[in-house]
Amino acid sequence: MKYKLNSLQILAAGFALVILAGAALLCLPFATRQGISFFDALFISTSATCVTGLVVCDTFTTFTLFGQAVILALIQVGGLGFMMVAILFWIALGRRIGLAQRALLMESVGIWQLGGIVRFTRRVLLGTALIEGVGALLLASRFCPKFGLATGLWYGVFHSVSAFCNAGFDLMGRQTPYSSLTAFAEDWVVNLTVMGLILAGGIGFFVWNDLVEKGLHWKRWRLHTRIMISATLILTLGGAAAFYLLEKDGAFAHLSPSGQVLAALFQSVTPRTAGFNTVDLGQLSEAGSLLTILLMFIGAGAGSTGGGMKVTTFVVIALSVLVRVRRRREMELCGRRLEEDVLKAACPAAALHGTLFLLGAFVLCCQGVELKAALFESVSAISTVGLSLSLTPTLPALSRLVLIFLMYAGRVGSLSVAMAVTRKGSRAKLRNVTEKIILG
Numbered sequence: 309m310k311y312k313l314n315s316l317q318i319l320a321a322g323f324a325l326v327i328l329a330g331a332a333l334l335c336l337p338f339a340t341r342q343g344i345s346f347f348d349a350l351f352i353s354t355s356a357t358c359v360t361g362l363v364v365c366d367t368f369t370t371f372t373l374f375g376q377a378v379i380l381a382l383i384q385v386g387g388l389g390f391m392m393v394a395i396l397f398w399i400a401l402g403r404r405i406g407l408a409q410r411a412l413l414m415e416s417v418g419i420w421q422l423g424g425i426v427r428f429t430r431r432v433l434l435g436t437a438l439i440e441g442v443g444a445l446l447l448a449s450r451f452c453p454k455f456g457l458a459t460g461l462w463y464g465v466f467h468s469v470s471a472f473c474n475a476g477f478d479l480m481g482r483q484t485p486y487s488s489l490t491a492f493a494e495d496w497v498v499n500l501t502v503m504g505l506i507l508a509g510g511i512g513f514f515v516w517n518d519l520v521e522k523g524l525h526w527k528r529w530r531l532h533t534r535i536m537i538s539a540t541l542i543l544t545l546g547g548a549a550a551f552y553l554l555e556k557d558g559a560f561a562h563l564s565p566s567g568q569v570l571a572a573l574f575q576s577v578t579p580r581t582a583g584f585n586t587v588d589l590g591q592l593s594e595a596g597s598l599l600t601i602l603l604m605f606i607g608a609g610a611g612s613t614g615g616g617m618k619v620t621t622f623v624v625i626a627l628s629v630l631v632r633v634r635r636r637r638e639m640e641l642c643g644r645r646l647e648e649d650v651l652k653a654a655c656p657a658a659a660l661h662g663t664l665f666l667l668g669a670f671v672l673c674c675q676g677v678e679l680k681a682a683l684f685e686s687v688s689a690i691s692t693v694g695l696s697l698s699l700t701p702t703l704p705a706l707s708r709l710v711l712i713f714l715m716y717a718g719r720v721g722s723l724s725v726a727m728a729v730t731r732k733g734s735r736a737k738l739r740n741v742t743e744k745i746i747l748g
Contacts, residue, residue: 330381331352348365352365357386357719360693360715380477472613474614493563510612535620543603545576552568615719617657668711668714
């Protein structure tokens with residue numbers, strides 16, 4: 309009997325093939341300055357395709373212009389989803405988009421409507437080009453005076469795509485390896501541009517489409533859009549206020565008063581799930597590190613370039629707790645009632661995401677990594693963030709292999725990976741008798 313792959317398996321296999329192809333290209337002699345092992349190339353390719361940003365070697369000092377371009381291409385494909393890029397070429401060739409391709413695209417970008425999927429794809433691709441283009445020009449206006457015209461333009465494009473796709477890869481190793489954007493901690497243009505790109509990519513393509521169709525009319529927005537906009541504002545501003553209070557006399561002490569405000573805002577945005585940093589993460593207080601881990605765990609929006617448990621999943625679980633505490637029967641938000649199946653989908657996704665996060669941290673601890681660092685690196689990988697305590701390049705092979713799996717599972721989706729490798733259970737003819745158990 310011929311076995312046919314379902315849409316989840318095709319997506320999982322597609323990402324794996326892109327990763328392997330990227331690793332092969334990065335192993336080419338002219339992709340690096342002094343050569344790289346296939347295992348290290350596989351790690352970098354996985355990190356780029358899964359828009360994470362964890363690295364085992366500095367991007368600028370290790371890779372040539374060709375290697376950097378390969379990484380940028382992997383970031384763009386990973387950020388948009390390889391199926392969306394494939395649909396772009398399909399449209400360019402004038403081919404008809406069939407039902408199979410539409411179904412795959414729905415799985416890839418996380419939307420549930422089949423009608424208008426091609427129009428939706430065109431909007432996303434055009435919007436991406438516009439946002440990344442504007443971001444590149446703004447960043448180039450700061451990089452060109454510092455690095456020269458050609459280099460400044462390239463750096464503008466690279467960091468704009470990396471920020472929009474929530475990847476966190478940078479080329480600032482030209483100044484100091486693994487320094488990220490610390491040299492621009494008080495540069496308002498660079499900081500605001502990068503934060504804007506991160507939020508634009510992380511809010512989700514569905515929200516974009518809703519804003520284009522409905523405009524700035526709150527009551528006309530879909531519930532998903534209302535939740536994403538509200539929760540993003542709360543998490544960003546609330547996180548910034550907390551970081552400022554926690555770190556103004558610590559990790560931010562060397563900055564000016566305005567620089568401290570900017571650093572607090574940036575540190576609140578970047579765990580959602582970008583991977584850039586403007587301050588030394590090793591200098592964060594214990595409370596600041598824990599807050600960063602929590603924000604990384606929550607992550608960005610569904611159907612976005614970011615990862616994490618997802619903002620809407622977090623909101624649904626938090627709302628279910630509130631409903632239970634207030635002894636209500638139904639979950640209601642913004643004048644709408646949520647379906648019961650939403651909670652049934654949110655709980656397994658969050659549980660599996662958290663389980664993989666803790667298992668990854670456990671393996672790292674078994675390899676001699678300190679607990680806080682293990683938790684930080686593990687959640688950064690599974691949530692495809694890329695923030696690091698400069699630990700990744702020193703990790704043993706097994707720990708790196710675990711991080712590769714976590715990055716892959718985080719991008720494809722922990723639940724999607726699990727469903728892709730398991731067989732669909734057959735439906736029982738008779739339902740078993742129900743019986744209650746004590747929960748607490």
